[in-house]
Amino acid sequence: MRLRxxxxxxxxxxxxxAVTGGLAVxxxxxxxxxxxxxxxxxxxxxxETGTISKNGWNLxxxxxxxxxxxxxxxxxxxxxxxxxxxxxDYTELSKRSKSGLSKGTRxxxxxxxxxxxxx
Numbered sequence: 007m008r009l010r011x012x013x014x015x016x017x018x019x020x021x022x023x024a025v026t027g028g029l030a031v032x033x034x035x036x037x038x039x040x041x042x043x044x045x046x047x048x049x050x051x052x053x054e055t056g057t058i059s060k061n062g063w064n065l066x067x068x069x070x071x072x073x074x075x076x077x078x079x080x081x082x083x084x085x086x087x088x089x090x091x092x093x094x095d096y097t098e099l100s101k102r103s104k105s106g107l108s109k110g111t112r113x114x115x116x117x118x119x120x121x122x123x124x125x
Contacts, residue, residue, distance in 0.1 A: 045069055046089030046096055055100065056120040058083040065103075065113035069094035076113045080104040085115065093117045 045068060064075040069091045079085075083104055085097035097120075099111045 046091050048090040050087040050089055054087040054122060056085050056087055056095070056097070056115075056122045057081075058085070058115070058119060059121045060119040063115060063119040065097070065099075065107065065111065065115060067113060069096070069114045073114065076111060077103070077107045078105045079107070079115065079119075085120070087122070088112070090117070095120060 058079045063079045066073040084100040
């Protein structure tokens with residue numbers, strides 16, 4: 007009976023072989039290195055702004071509740087709309103948020119917690 011090597015050993019062996027054999031090895035970029043805006047399906051090019059309409063609204067690292075929160079936004083916080091994907095808008099804080107997030111912080115906000123004000 008033949009035993010299979012664990013995947014991590016196989017990958018290590020392949021990397022060692024590639025390096026000693028003079029082959030180029032590149033790794034795929036990390037998801038965060040690609041850029042959050044690459045998840046957009048609609049770009050906002052007219053500088054539309056919005057105001058948060060709910061209290062304790064998450065500013066997330068990606069367009070779903072499965073992504074980490076960067077912090078909370080509160081009613082009256084203002085954002086610039088950069089692009090959208092489904093029910094989510096990729097935004098940039100227009101000024102320091104009520105929770106203390108810095109002006110210019112970017113993240114994803116669920117659309118139903120946002121009033122669009124226009125450009």
